[in-house]
Amino acid sequence: MEEYLDRILLSEDQIKKRVAQLGAQITEEYQGKDLLVIGILKGAVPFLADLIREIKLPLRYDFMAVSSYGASAKSSGEVRILKDLDSSIEDRHIIIVEDIVDTGLTLKYLQENLGRRKPLSMKIAALLDKPGRRRTEVYPNYNCFVIPDEFVVGYGLDYNEAYRNLPYIGALKPEVYTEQD
Ligand SMILES: O=P(O)(O)OC[C@H]1O[C@H](OP(=O)(O)OP(=O)(O)O)[C@H](O)[C@@H]1O
Numbered sequence: 621m622e623e624y625l626d627r628i629l630l631s632e633d634q635i636k637k638r639v640a641q642l643g644a645q646i647t648e649e650y651q652g653k654d655l656l657v658i659g660i661l662k663g664a665v666p667f668l669a670d671l672i673r674e675i676k677l678p679l680r681y682d683f684m685a686v687s688s689y690g691a692s693a694k695s696s697g698e699v700r701i702l703k704d705l706d707s708s709i710e711d712r713h714i715i716i717v718e719d720i721v722d723t724g725l726t727l728k729y730l731q732e733n734l735g736r737r738k739p740l741s742m743k744i745a746a747l748l749d750k751p752g753r754r755r756t757e758v759y760p761n762y763n764c765f766v767i768p769d770e771f772v773v774g775y776g777l778d779y780n781e782a783y784r785n786l787p788y789i790g791a792l793k794p795e796v797y798t799e800q801d
């Protein structure tokens with residue numbers, strides 16, 4: 621295991637199996653529907669890339685970039701759009717794909733913002749749910765794993781932009797954090 625990690629929370633194999641299950645569930649539920657999958661940059665990239673290949677339906681995908689964490693491990697509570705979608709979602713069935721729901725502030729913002737654009741339906745798929753830190757009542761419709769209140773990295777999740785390419789999810793050692801985090 622990498623020296624900056626306290627422990628591995630979810631192995632590559634656990635993630636692969638669970639993502640395949642979720643892909644099969646979405647395949648069943650979206651039969652005959654025109655699906656648009658929306659990935660939230662940057663953290664959702666590995667999850668989205670694996671999930672879409674487990675959804676055995678014709679679909680399209682687009683990306684949006686929002687940020688509330690900046691370079692730290694603590695949410696600023698203020699969500700900003702860094703990159704908007706390329707096309708309209710009006711009358712489309714959309715699934716928002718997130719790597720993690722933590723305070724829920726990002727998702728709440730996305731639900732309100734995208735909801736105003738009149739999609740036919742809107743669901744949220746999150747790889748990780750950390751309900752212990754929720755600051756607003758928002759929950760993913762599809763969720764792969766519920767995790768404890770620890771700052772995690774890997775499989776798209778970063779600390780200061782590093783560690784996104786780890787193929788598994790691990791908890792950072794407390795001494796890796798800077799003091800203001
Ligand atoms: O529930 P919340 O407390 O709002 O946290 C969840 C958000 O935090 C992370 O994004 P971040 O702003 O770090 O951007 P990134 O995906 O580019 O790393 C993550 O990708 C979620 O979008």
Ligand SMILES: Nc1nc2[nH]cnc2c(=O)[nH]1
Nearest residue numbers: 722770771772773777778
């Ligand atoms: N890397 C990372 N980003 C987050 N954004 C919100 N919670 C987390 C977390 O636990 N880890």
